Amino acid sequence: MKLAMNMLRQYVDIPVTPEEYSERMIMTGTAVEGIEDIAEGIEKVVVGRVLTCEDVEGTHLHQCTVDVGGEEPLHIVCGAPNVKAGALVPVALDGAKLPGGIKIKKGKLRGMVSEGMLCAATELKIPQELYPSVGDEGLLIFNEDYPVGSDIRPIVGIDDTAVDFEILANRPDCLCAMGIARETAAALNTEFKAPVITVKEAGGSFDDEVKVTVEAPDLCPRYAARVIKNVRIKESPLWLRKYLHGAGLRAINNIVDITNYVMIEYGHPMHAFDLSKVRGREIVVRRAHEGEMLTTLDGNEHALRTDDLVICDKERATGLAGVMGGEESEIVEGTTDVMFECASFDRTAIRLTSRAHGMRTEASGRFERGVACGTVMDALNRACQLVNELDAGDVVSGCFDFYPNPKPQKVITANVQRVQERAGVDIPAEDMVKIMRKLQFGCELEGDTLTVTVPSFREDMDGEADVCEECLRIYGYEHIGATNLRGETTQGGVSPMKALKDRIMRLLTGLGYLEIMNFSFTGVSEIKKLGLPEEDLRNQSMPIRNPLGEDTAVMRPTLVCDMMRTLAFNQNHSTETACLYEMAAVFDHHHPTEEGLPTETQTLCLGAYGPNVDFFTVRGALEAILRMCGITCEVEAGGDCYYHPGRKAKLVRGRDVFAVLGEVHPAVREKFDMPKRAVVAELNLQLLLTYAKPMGEMKPLPRFPAMQRDLALVMDEAVTVGPLMADMRKAAGKLLESIEMVDVYRAAQIGEGKKSVAFSLTFRAPDRTLTDEEVTKAMDKVLKTCSDKYSANIR
């Protein structure tokens, strides 16, 4: 919200520079977005009278002498078509500055000396609504008489600074000059001077002019109106125009300008009705009827909701209350009778109406944030006072004021010590009283108790904590010292899940994996790419009611889609090798929690590709994680359908599936635009955390030597080595310390569809040196099992 500083100065002294003012306001809680020179940098531009003006032959130029109040007139060359002797014009002197950083210097034009420049309105960036005669082509010629040599800035009303305030959501009372002035008085410790409002009434009676009825007091807690007769529509005086300009508003005519001025002064959006257009001279404030239609001022037609509050005349709705008026009753050149409306509407109702009809106006924005009931009459009477002052019409005696349930006066008691403790600053009690009074609260101190009477415009004030904030921010947040927390010592630490994630992070980063993060939502079409069977619940993931778009419409039930997309992205950006991981929640609303929320399962997703990356690289990383957690899993062929049917596996223990991994199915790769093979895995971190075992003690080193036996077995290709080794382990008995697969060999001499697998078995007893016979006996059992169960025989 922008306001001109000179407008504020009507109500409060500001004895500091705009920069100092802005800093002080920021530090007391009124944010300032920026300060701008309304003159846009204009300097040394004065009023001058053209004394002589001669055409320069063969050009469009004129050679002029101009009186700017100096001893000698200036010689100035001017190209404007409308320059003529006798005209009063703005003159940029030698060294003058114009908007946009332009500097004017004495110089020569076509050999003729020019000691300055005569300026056009566009060069000075003066808008027409601020200074009406600027609309002429070419040179700006003043219609009024001004002394030559005087600064043009006050003449056209730009000798001011506008401050752009950013008002906090809880302070709608600051959305006007009055509110800012109150804050300013407290921030700068100067005096707040409220306008003294007096209205000169011209007789007659409000009730004879118009009948007002409020049928929806719940949506319209206060509605006030006054009537002006014999309206004399004209231009507003310069002071009013320039304050509107400073606030970024356009001057239109005296009546409209008065309503806008009162809005920026008191924060009350007002509406002016041309009474001759109000059918039956009757105003009704009511809820819209089912199916009722309304065309607003902007020409749009709206189908109204029954919760919309409308302003009607005797026949029909003419405006959306607090949002936009109707076209018919607009103030025009010939308007003679006007009704001013000043009201307070329910902010939620206005918000919903404005939202439902997609209309946000200055008025609706203010009503949504809250317009106080208490100051309605002040604002209305202030408008009438301005009518008197501007001689814009005659104020009819009497008024309408519907306010059936006046808000009670709020009184807050606050304990000085508690306020001090909360603030952590020992603000003296007398200072608290001073501060509260500066902010226009009533405030009395008795013993340790402050009794604070809340003015009607401060609807945000509720209790002691609010009093604390008011005192502290004006006293100064810079007084808040830095103290250490006291009291009972607390044990800091991370949650078990966070600790697990950190350990996995260290392991994976050591293995060369980079962490990625993706959005938690995805698109249905993205999940479809996985080609899951129809009944798979991941196809029906949790939808967001108001998503940003289709590609972010559902909560992701798996991390693999985003992983595949990211792998493809990297492949398509010429990255030769990438090992990536993500740890995040996946969402399942088909199995809700006790609170009715979706189950969020923390999940690890791995994805890798590159010349030295294969299925076993990724399986190795998963097994390393499981080993780190003290969990032993079996590898079982199989897994989700988006993996290569011959290259996918599950890491299982009993009925628990800890992880599923595989090379991405070529068809799925095509859908994700992934040119190269890649391996992807998902691991359930929740399950891992449940079964993770602490490290415990280490095994002592062996005291007796081991015996090693090597073995090569020929078997069918179809035999899976994992289960075979499990059986070998069982058969070898407890003397077997370890068994390792050494290599797999395939060749013609071994036979079609066969492979030779070499193993190395280590035997050891904890209490003695083994004998050859013992080991041979164990090996015989191993061989028998291999032969009987797998037809795997020694090569």
Place this chain on the structure above:
Amino acid sequence: MSVVDTLREIRERVESELGSIDTSAALDALRVKVLGKKGELTALLKGMGQLAPEDRPKVGAQINEVRAWLTEKMDEAQERIHNAEQEAAMKAETIDVTEPRALPTVGSAHPITLVMNELIECFSGMGFDVMEGPEVELDHYNFELMNLPKNHPARDAQDTFYMDDNIVLRTHTSPMQARAMLTRPLPIRIICPGRVYRADEVDATHSPVFHQMEGLVIDEHVKMSDLRGTLEAFAKKLYGEGTTTRFRPSFFPFTEPSAEVDMTCVACHGKGCSICKGTGWIEVLGSGMVHPHVLEMCGIDSTKYAGFAFGIGLERIAMQRYGIRDMRLLYEGDARLFSQLR
């Protein structure tokens, strides 16, 4: 030739030969020839029988003396030759140590995780416990217990994703405040890092998914200055000793008084630069004293207990720290970018 002469001859010959020998093999051959079982000195000893018995001890002593002397010389030569051979061997094995090789690939956590862990370390050192909770959250915790009843205008400021009327994607980590107050014994000192969601279109400075870290302290006699002390300690740890904080009055529905907290600009150390828009300060977090209504709604006696809360945005810190100018890069997963992290 007398034995003595022979001995002298052997001694002189060996001494001169040793000078020119440069391989272990030649030395071994010489050793065998002179000192071996069938060597020259052994031959001399064997020939002692021909000497007069009274000369034998003297000659024997002389032979042994020469043997000892020769052994010592040969050992010396052996050490010299061994060293020379080792030198030569190593010289032959010289590699070009400047030859470039591929580095072992070391990965990295995400910039957000790196910042998050740094913050966790800092606060857990001050006795804060990490607490995590659901990202899909009840409206009740996300808004109502945070003093934002239905239709409160401040709800609009946080463009919320709704699952239904009662379930939202949490718009801040603040609902964890309520969950902590309702479940944990007092005093409470927690931080809650995590993902939060706002219906913002993606651009260089906005993302519908981002990260926050909530802090909450509830105890008897907690003051606004404790908040400042805690945040100053955090600022110094994160950005260095010279860092200070600036508190500006602000508004959050769930704190009263509320403060926006700025920290000395890291880039210019408070002198004013383009990053801090000339102010010397960078806005880092929002904070305040927990609103008495919030305490009461969460079943805590607000006349006995007080508390403070703060919420830190992690993206901004990560972007500043790693010079990431566009927030989208954080969520793109480009290995070329993240592999630069260390």
